Every structure is written in C-alpha cells, then in structure tokens.
Amino acid sequence: MIRFSMPFDSEKLLSKAESAAAGGLSADQRTPSPGTSTVLTFYWDGELYGLPIGEVREISKIGSITPVPGLPAALLGAMNLRGEVLPIFDLRPLVGLDPARPSPAARLLVVAHHAERVGVLVDSIGDINEVAAPERLANAADVILGRSVLPDGTLLNLLDIRRALATFNAT
Amino acid sequence: MSEAVELLFVKAAGQTFGIPVEQVERLVPIEQVERLVPIEQVERPVPIERLGAKQGALAAGLGFAPDTGRRASHALWSRGGTAWEIEGLGDIEILPLETLRRLPALLRPGAGSAFWGAAVAGEGLILLVDLDRLGSTPESPTKDTPKKRTKKPKRSKT
Numbered sequence: 001m002i003r004f005s006m007p008f009d010s011e012k013l014l015s016k017a018e019s020a021a022a023g024g025l026s027a028d029q030r031t032p033s034p035g036t037s038t039v040l041t042f043y044w045d046g047e048l049y050g051l052p053i054g055e056v057r058e059i060s061k062i063g064s065i066t067p068v069p070g071l072p073a074a075l076l077g078a079m080n081l082r083g084e085v086l087p088i089f090d091l092r093p094l095v096g097l098d099p100a101r102p103s104p105a106a107r108l109l110v111v112a113h114h115a116e117r118v119g120v121l122v123d124s125i126g127d128i129n130e131v132a133a134p135e136r137l138a139n140a141a142d143v144i145l146g147r148s149v150l151p152d153g154t155l156l157n158l159l160d161i162r163r164a165l166a167t168f169n170a171t
Numbered sequence: 172m173s174e175a176v177e178l179l180f181v182k183a184a185g186q187t188f189g190i191p192v193e194q195v196e197r198l199v200p201i202e203q204v205e206r207l208v209p210i211e212q213v214e215r216p217v218p219i220e221r222l223g224a225k226q227g228a229l230a231a232g233l234g235f236a237p238d239t240g241r242r243a244s245h246a247l248w249s250r251g252g253t254a255w256e257i258e259g260l261g262d263i264e265i266l267p268l269e270t271l272r273r274l275p276a277l278l279r280p281g282a283g284s285a286f287w288g289a290a291v292a293g294e295g296l297i298l299l300v301d302l303d304r305l306g307s308t309p310e311s312p313t314k315d316t317p318k319k320r321t322k323k324p325k326r327s328k329t
Contacts, residue, residue, distance in 0.1 A: 007315065013269045064284050066186065068286065069234030069279050078278055082297045087277040116275045168277060 001159060035133055042109065044136060045097050045141075047152075048126060049157045051109065057117060059125060072168055079108070081126030086110065088119045091164050095102040095157070096142050113165045120161070134158045174268045178290070180261030181247065184238070186298050189290055192263055194302045196248040202257065203247045229255040232305045233285060249302040255302035263287070266290055271299070 003159050039050035060081060067077040076088045088108065090100045100106070100121045108119035134146025134156075145160040178189035192309045229247070231237055232255060243256035279286070285304040290297045 053324065064295045066298060067184075068274075068298065069184075070284065071278065075277065078274075078296055080291055083272075083291050083311075085272045085275055085278070085291075085296060087275050113277070116277065118275075138200055138292075 001050075014053075023165070032150045036130045037060060037133070039158065040109070040117055040127050040133050040158070042107075042122035043126060044092050044095065044122060045122075047157065048154055049122075049159050050096075050126075050129070050148075051111070051159055051161055053128060054110050055061055057110045057112060060110060060119065062102070062106055062108055062121070075168060076121070080106075081110070081119070084117070086117060086119045088121065089168070090121045090163070091159075094119075094164050094167070095159075111161055111165075118165065129156070131158075176268065176271065177263060177265050178299070181229070181257040182244075182259030182261065183228070183233060183257050184235035185241065185258070187261060188233075189266075189297050190302060191245075191299075192216070194249050194251070196250045197287050198260065200245045201243045201245055209240075217319045223272075227253065228253045229257050229300075233300065251303045253302060255305070255306060260273045268315075272296075274298075 024083050025054075038053045040053045040056050041048055041050040042047070048164045052155055063079050063081070065077045065079050069158075071077075076090055076091055076095060079086045086108075092098065100123070103123060105124040107122055107125050109122055110117050110119050112118075129150060131150070134148045143160050143164040145158045148156045148157055148158065177192040179192050179195055180187050180189055182188075189267070205262065230241070241258050242258050245257050246254055247257055249253045256278070270291045274286060274288055285300050286298050286302060287301045287304075288299045290299060
C-alpha cells in the first residue's frame with residue numbers, strides 16, 4: 001500500500017481556489033517595485049492595451065454568446081460560464097475601433113462591475129508586464145487611463161475599465 | 172426530488188426560448204391559420220386571416236429586428252389571450268430549478284422586458300420568456316373559424 005508523506009488537504013485546496021476566485025489573478029506573487037504596477041496586456045486590432053492585473057478575475061475562452069435584444073450595441077449578450085450567466089461586452093468601439101470579429105485566439109477577460117462579473121472580449125492575450133506609472137492623458141473623460149512605453153518600445157494603452165463599463169450601468 | 176419547472180421550447184429570431192407550459196393555451200400549425208392580408212398586398216386570392224388585427228411574430232414581440240428570411244411554423248396562443256407566430260417547435264422539458272438563473276441586472280433591458288431568467292443548458296443558455304409581459308393582445312379566433320387540429324407537443328423528461 002502506498003502511503004503519502006502528507007495527507008491530501010481538500011479544504012486547503014478549496015480555500016485557495018476561493019481566494020483566487022474572489023481576488024485577482026495570482027499569477028505573480030511578487031510585489032511590484034515602487035512606482036510601478038503589474039498589468040495584464042491584451043490586443044485589440046493589433047494595438048496593445050492593459051488592465052491592472054488585480055482587476056481581472058479570470059481569462060476564459062469564448063463560448064456561445066446568446067443575444068439579448070434591447071441592449072446597447074456594445075453589450076453582445078450573455079454566455080454560460082460554468083453555470084454563471086455572464087454579460088459579454090465588446091468595448092472596442094469605445095476606443096475608436098470597429099466591433100470585434102471572432103477569431104480562435106479571442107478571449108474573455110472576466111472583471112468585476114459593481115456586484116456582478118462581466119466578460120470583455122479581447123482579440124488575444126499578451127504578457128504580464130510591470131510598467132511604470134503611465135503618462136496621464138489630457139482628456140480625463142477618456143477610457144484610456146494613460147500610456148506607457150514597454151522596454152521593447154511597444155506603446156501600451158492602459159484601459160480604465162471602470163470608466164469604460166460605467167457607460168453601461170444597469171437601469 | 173428537487174423542484175422543477177416545465178418549459179415549452181420554441182424557436183424565434185433563430186434562437187431557442189423557454190416558455191412556462193402553464194402559459195400556453197394551444198399551438199396550431201401556421202398553414203391552418205387563416206390570414207388577413209392588407210388589400211394592397213393581394214396579388215392572388217388568399218384565405219382570410221383571423222389571427223388578429225396585427226401579425227404577432229414572437230421575435231418582434233421580444234424586440235428582435237424583423238427578418239423576412241424566417242418563416243413561421245406555428246401560431247401559439249397564450250392563456251393570457253395573446254397569439255404569437257413562432258419559427259419552430261421544440262420539446263416540453265422538465266428542468267430542475269438548479270438549472271435556472273436570474274438575469275444579471277445589466278441584461279434586463281428595462282421595465283416590461285419579457286425575459287425573466289435563463290436556463291443553463293449544456294454549454295449554452297436559453298432565455299426564458301413570460302408571455303404575459305409581451306405586447307398587446309390580438310383578437311381571438313372567431314366562433315365560425317373552422318375547428319383547428321392542435322398538435323400536442325412531445326414531452327420528454329431531462
């Protein structure tokens with residue numbers, strides 16, 4: 001009979017899973033350097049965008065999206081995510097891009113919006129980067145919080161997800 | 172045994188919706204429903220419609236844009252007195268309450284929306300419709316309408 005040196009602790013495993021679900025992604029446990037933040041990057045139309053990693057609850061493949069009539073155009077409908085009814089957004093028009101076209105690399109970023117979780121369509125996922133505080137844009141109403149330049153010279157647009165989703169507050 | 176709800180699945184706007192069976196009075200194949208056609212559209216003799224003063228496509232009632240490519244398969248009369256054209260008829264299924272979900276606030280298009288929830292079905296979702304919250308009431312069929320054969324939907328347990 002095989003004996004394990006440590007018993008399997010299902011409660012510990014479940015607690016960890018619940019913490020990960022309640023908080024942000026825990027992909028990087030290091031504390032960012034002062035004056036920097038850890039950002040999850042993604043692509044829209046070949047341009048790089050980013051969200052603070054703590055804003056992202058999970059990343060999911062895109063399943064079948066059920067349209068719901070009478071909603072703003074950016075709110076594509078709902079998706080069944082492991083039994084959860086998840087509203088799905090295409091926020092590309094908010095930054096002046098055409099609406100999303102489906103592709104195999106497309107993913108959903110699941111973020112919190114008030115008391116609910118919502119999915120935001122992205123063309124593909126980039127890296128997790130530590131970026132310096134972005135240069136703030138002059139137009140405070142813009143959904144782009146600021147811009148940073150990565151070490152390889154790529155321009156990163158930091159998305160203000162709360163401002164972007166605030167346009168669609170439930171009535 | 173857990174509580175369950177009995178739903179009739181119908182097609183409208185190219186997708187499937189669930190309607191509580193208790194809201195459905197009867198279903199009639201569309202070819203058996205006589206149609207009122209505005210006089211200016213008449214190119215040849217057509218039967219008289221008594222479905223009501225206006226066409227009641229369920230897709231339009233739910234807020235979808237009209238699609239002339241879709242054809243009605245049945246007319247559905249609700250116990251509330253409304254009549255709706257549907258594009259296809261599915262089964263009656265008994266779903267455990269655990270498969271039902273409230274629609275998130277963002278997905279409730281406003282007061283009067285006929286959607287009251289969603290059923291989790293495999294990897295997809297089926298929106299659930301309350302017929303009593305839909306549009307206005309067309310006329311009921313008149314007394315002298317020929318007796319219509321009604322199709323009893325198949326029942327299946329899940």
